[in-house]
Amino acid sequence: MIEILSESGLATVQDLGRSGALRWGVGTAGAMDGMALACGNLLLGNEEGAAAIEAQVFPFEVRFETDGAFAITGADCSATLDGDPLPPWSAAWAVAGAVLRLGLPAPGRWRGARAYLCVEGGIDVPAVLGSRSTQLRGAIGGFEGRALRRGDRMRSAPPASGAPGVAEVGVVPPVIALPLDVDGHIAVRVLPAAEYDRFKPASHRAFWSEPWKVTPHSDRYGFRLAGPALETLAPLEMRSHGIVPGVIQVPPGGQPIVQMCDAQPSGGYPKIGTVIEADLWRLGQAPIGGSVRFVETAWDDALAALDGNRRWLDEARRLLDLHRTRSTAR
Structure with missing residues (x-):
């Protein structure tokens, strides 16, 4: 379980979005940076679309009330755990009582504006119309359909059966691997x-x-x-x-x-x-x-670019699984 310590400034629970509901007038919602959310989940052995916290106003702080693994991706926010610096785009382990702090995003056009806190198993909130994403207009999904507030407490779901586990290694962000x-x-x-x-x-x-x-x-x-x-x-x-x-x-x-x-x-x-x-x-x-x-x-190039994103995520998954296998063999 984690507790929100800061007035979160429109931090919300998001997954990869709510598809198929536009015909009912319900938007897709989901992470503004789906690549970051998916990669954070891969670092933890979650399904790519597991729910996470999207933070967009900083500093942002949470307290871990139980031991557990987490990953930080997206904007480089000089994250610290109980004051100790954490590398961006990597997973780490928190003990009960530890405080995670995300500072102001580092300067530079590629540093980003939104960070993602993923936890092992994913944030455990009810799925609404097939998604756990928060749609603020209409108060749909997420944590009570609203932005997170100081004092909110959320549980993580149990890791899926057969999940590969946490990879104690970082990932090169796609903005560097796929520059444009x-x-x-x-x-x-x-x-x-x-x-x-x-x-x-x-x-x-x-x-x-x-x-x-x-x-x-x-x-x-x-x-x-x-x-x-x-x-x-x-x-x-x-x-x-x-x-x-x-x-x-x-x-x-x-x-x-x-x-x-x-x-x-x-x-x-x-x-x-x-x-x-x-x-x-x-x-x-x-x-x-x-x-x-x-x-x-052009249309064909747009489809090829989407395939390129998929290949990047598949390669990230392959390398993370390889690292897990080698770590287990030691």
């Missing part, structure tokens, strides 16, 4: 969307060539970006229609909004592009005040 940046900015690949041709040529050029700043009005629902105003060829009114995380809508003011994990399932603004599924984790780690660049891609 443009002129020093975080970059994400984008498919032109349905209304792309309804925008002016100058807006097309600006969309692909200019950096876009992540404004303070950004959150898990959507990233509101600041940059050159994007203009349509003519005024465009649309009925509300289905949208998914990654869709880039452009409201009348011309400043794009990227729908993120907690996005509502419908919207009526014209869509200029869609961040590919394989790169949503990159965007999810963009800090407030940071900037991103959009890189045009």
Whole structure:
């Protein structure tokens, strides 16, 4: 069991998301950086989608009330356990009473904005519509459907039968293993969307060539970006229609909004592009005040990128299992 010690600033319980519920008006939720959550679980021998805590305001502290293994991935937050430093992207063991502290993310465009605390067995909260993720709008899933507060206590589920166990080794983060940046900015690949041709040529050029700043009005629902105003060829009114995380809508003011994990399932603004599924984790780690660049891609390349993510996770699993086997043989 763990106890939240800090006013957590919208820390929530998340897994890899709630698929199949958009038709009922329920968003996907899930980790903003699914690669980090999956890797943290692999370090512990959990299923990739086991529930964990996503922290996005720091410092963040928890106390372990029982002995247990945990892993920290995502943003490099100079984590300490009872004051002793912990390496990022690795697993460790805590004894009852130990306090884990996540400090401010280290500076640098690749250091990230969100950290993940995974525990052996996963955070034990009820599954709602097939997921343990917190959907704040509607108070669905997670810990009582809300953000975590000081004094909240959560149990970990028992490790699955036949789980490989904890790997006492670190992992190279995917942002290093799978780099993608443009002129020093975080970059994400984008498919032109349905209304792309309804925008002016100058807006097309600006969309692909200019950096876009992540404004303070950004959150898990959507990233509101600041940059050159994007203009349509003519005024465009649309009925509300289905949208998914990654869709880039452009409201009348011309400043794009990227729908993120907690996005509502419908919207009526014209869509200029869609961040590919394989790169949503990159965007999810963009800090407030940071900037991103959009890189045009094609459907086949988007599928290949998703396959590349899968290969990275499979290789991480293979190497961690190999390390466990060698450690047992000693």
